[in-house]
Amino acid sequence: MWCEIRLKDGDKLLLGCIYRSPNSSMGNNQQLNQLINKACTRQNSHLLIVGDFNFPEVDWQSWTCNAGDSHPGWAFLDCLQDNFLYQMVEFCTRFRHGQKPSRLDLILTNDEAMICDVTDSSPLGKSDHVVIHFELICYKDFSSEEFVGRYKYDKGDYKKLNEDLSSVQWEEELTPYSVDVAWNVFTNLLGTAMERNIPKTKPPRASKEGKKWKPLWMSNEAMKKVKKKYHAWKRYSNTRQYQDFVNYKRARNAASKEVRFAKKSFEKKLAADIKKNPKSFWKYVRSKTKTKTGIHDLEKEDGSFAHTDEDKAEILNKFFASVFTDEDTTDVPDPEVKVIGRYSRTLAFQRKIF
Incomplete structure (x- = not known):
């Protein structure tokens, strides 16, 4: 199930809810990965996927699978890494008497700063899954006004x-x-x-369907190896031959190594050139922080909420004015003059002369 929400400045938030059966077939597992790939190619600025994925074999501390190399958990991890997604749940979510607790319910996002305060509470009814609570930070556009460009x-x-x-x-x-x-x-x-x-900026154009977002640090060589790994996996998933799986593992390891090298090289060069080219540094910072922080909607005295900057400023102004202390400036005491060190000796000498 998917839902798309429009945000400010032409951004969009794509919400997805997924359930994967523990008895899923190989075809179902492939469809799950394809669905996540499709969601990431929609070019939404913000992506949030939640649900029960039933991968108890996955170790989220090391992003590895405690099972055989052919286990679908490996392909699932590769899918998340290929799409640069984060997993935000850091505790076990399923508890059953006599069984080891496991982390089955996940929160996947393309922006770590978008999710905060992830906590759990007791299960609902007879369920053996905990209830997960978290805060989603975004900037919904409540205005219905048309796009107004800025002057160039x-x-x-x-x-x-x-x-x-x-x-x-x-x-x-x-x-x-x-x-x-x-x-x-x-x-x-x-x-x-x-x-x-004076010309104005034009409204943002809708992104092309199927064009995958690429990080600033992604080099052409790293992208080639990521694609090679993807094709190797497709071949193995079709043939199920051992040699094809060996080729896939080699391609996977080579892609992971090249991606780490590309990111490290990019950030090292960025740090070395920060004085000469600070714009590139801040462009990289903005690409890493998609979530915009600001003042959330404030509640008015009548129970409604203030959405615009003007209404928020008015509410804050009334609050600060209500707690402000108006001091009596007509009766201000004279400060006591204290001089120390050589200045005290100079002052005493001056008094002695005059």
Whole structure:
């Protein structure tokens, strides 16, 4: 089950809920991995997948599978790593008397900062699975306004803008009105001139379906080896031959090694060039922090919520004004003058002279 939610600035959050039976066939396991791959190719800025995946053999501390090399848990781990997903549950989620506790229920996301405060509570009813609680940090767009671009001031025609503003008869336009009305007239005239002479940014285009997002550190060589590993796995899943599985393991190890090398090399070069090219550093930081932090919606006195920045500022202003202490400035005591060290000796000498 999937649900897509629109966020601010053209971003989108894709929510998915999955249940994998412990008796799943090889075909079902392949379909699960294909479904996750498809969800990641939708090019959503935020991705959240939750559910019961029934992989007790997977060790999430080391991201390995405590089973044979042909176990579907290995392919599942490869699928998550290929799509650069994180697993956020750090405790066992299923408890049954006489059996070892296991971690079957997972929270998968493409942004660690999007999930916080992951806790558990007692199971519902007769279930042997705990209830998982967590907070999802996102920035839902509650406004229904159309996209309003920002001015590209470096591309403006200021000579033509100056000519347009100079041709306005300002006294005739502003004198007949009060200050408030005159201000509105002025801003409208200025805004019209700016619209004519300063271009704006265009609304974000929808991403192409099937085009997978690639990290900034991903090199061409690493991408080739990741694709080679993917094709090796496809071949083995079709033939089930031992030699094809050996080839897959070699491709998997080579891809993991190359990915680690590419990321380490990129970050090392980024750190060495940070003084010469700080923009690249901050671009990398922004790519790692998809979640935007800010002030959450605030509750008003009537029980409704403030969504806009103006409403939030007004609520905070009223609160701070209510707790502010208005001191009496008409009766301020004189501070006691204290001088130490050589300055005290100088002060005593001056008093002695005068």
